Amino acid sequence: MFGFDVRIARIVWTALLVAFFLFIVYALRSTLLVVVFAIFFSYLLYPLVELVERIKPARMPRTVSIGIVFVVAVLLFGMAGLLFGSTITDEAVRLSQQLPTLLDPANISARLPLPEFLKPQRAKILGFLTEQLQNGTGQALPFAQRLGMEVMHVATNLIYLILIPVLSFLLIKEAPLMRAEFLNALGTARESLWSGITEDLDGLLSKYVRALLLLSMATFVIYSLVFSALGVPYALLLSGIAGLLEFIPFVGPLSAVVVVLAVAAFSGFPHLLWVLVFILAYRMFQDYVLNPYLMSEGVEVSPLLIIVGLLAGDELAGVVGIFLSVPVLAALKIIFVRLRARARVVQSPPDRNPHVAN
Template identity: 60%
Template sequence: MLGFDAGTARKVWTAFLLALLFFIIYIASTTVLVVVFAVFFSYLIYPMVALVERVRPRRVPRVASIAFVFVVVVALIAVVGSVFGVELQSQATRLVTQLPALLRTDVPDRLPLPHFLEPLRERIIDFVRSQIETGSDKAVPLARSLGLGVVHAASNLIYLVLIPILSFLLIKDGENMREAFLALLNRPHRMLWSEIIDDLNVLLSKYVRALLFLSLATLLCYGVAFSLLGLPYAFLLAVSAGLLEFVPFAGPLAAVAITLVVAVFSGYPHLLWLVIFIGLYRLFQDYVLNPYLMSEGVEVSPFLVIVGLLAGDQLGGVAGIFLAVPVIATLKIVIGRARVFYAASHEQGEAARCALTGQTDDET
């Protein structure tokens, strides 16, 4: 009755360590998030580092080539921000300034609603307008809250500096860190985790670069189409859609909703053409471009994606939504590899026992 089962103890100890690990990650969520963004940034930069490595003279150290790539990328980001940031800020300021006035006009009367909501149109419009009028009384508290938010964000600018620094160190010492981790494991588990790390490397490289290409494609296509269609605030809406593309599932839906709301309340006359374009583009991206870029390694069940997005929103807000899909895909890889590994180990153990039993019977 008081016997000690070593196998059960190991399982309990493993479960305790996993729970402790998740607790530590939750407590140090900000640090973990910075590291995760650094990893993602590393995967974006690494193809350029590999390209420079091919033409690097032997006498030039590898650190110099990595530093050169980082300097070029940071300078490019700064130039793009300085060139387009002014126009982006101008359109955002103009939209915030003009939207309350637009909402007080007859534009909301032309807002398309489902048939079953038509009897409630006047109540809905009155409610929206009352909220706008009430909001004008709260302008000062809102401005104060916004100012505090800006100060809080400015205090966290150190993380924006840490992300490229950590990315530089990851690219520089990534292989040594991998070997040091694998050296801590015994031979069978070393093979298992080596395969898991290789799969995760492929997964994250495809996922991060696919998100970048999808974001750039959305920014370019929306920007060109919105400009040709004469949509107000075209550049602002295109940039917003491109950034929201990094948030799986919920981001593109939010971008479509924001675009249509701004178009309606701005009195845009070609709303039908806008809806047709957005519908055709989403079909192309969701069923052609996205599967081609993501490939099979990043496929996750839609049910798990929705559940993961809801859980990520509760645990980490926007950051949790952003990380939901890669975390689920990572767990899928780890569980799949572990299941194959332990199934193979069990089969080998059974075969060894059968061979030993057969040898004993022959000797008898």
């Protein structure tokens, strides 16, 4: 009756180990987040390292190639900061100074542009906006407010701006050795399986990070050109926000639309309908042409699974969970497919040689 069941003991021990591992991950979530961003930054620069490795002299050490790439990256980021940083900063400061006036309910009625068919409802719309602003519930822009708080929290920890490039440099430098040691530790029986998994994961992350970067840059450039041509207030600032939010799947672009329309509306921009038409046209082009072209070989996950993953990531880790949900789902799919293929090979009977039977 009180005998010791080895099978149950193993199940309990495994459950305790998993729970302990999840607790450690949760306790070290800030450190792990820095490592994750360093990995993403490494994949962003790794193609340049490979390019320098192909054209460099044979005697030049690999560390020098990595250093050259990082110096070029710092120069490019510095040039981008000089070109756009001051304008974006000035617009952000100006918007923050004018925000109390823009959100003053007494001035919204005269400044808020409305189409002809909505002008009879101006009083009701104004009442709704006034109630939202006075209550301070933030129901109009819940995700944008939460994202802003997290961005400000990260900005206060400027040490991350130093740690992430340093960790990325070390990861690129040590990645081949780490991969070889990892495969050797698994043994020859599992080396081929996990070698394929690591290659698939490497291809997935590299294509995913580059696709996100290209989508973000395309959004920033196109938004800034069109907003400047239309005369949208704070054009470069809003374009930069939209570009950054492209890194957050599904929810980020939607939040960018809300932020752009809200700022333009409260600023009294008269051609709000043209802004909306442009955004809808660009989203259709990006979602049905550009995004599938860039993501086709990198992330192949069901849209239903992506939506479920986004919701789960939001519940588990907020904005960071949403950002990581798509690559995590794609990585789990790769591991599952590889393990299932390996199981089929192991379970399949060996082919019989017909010549032996004769």
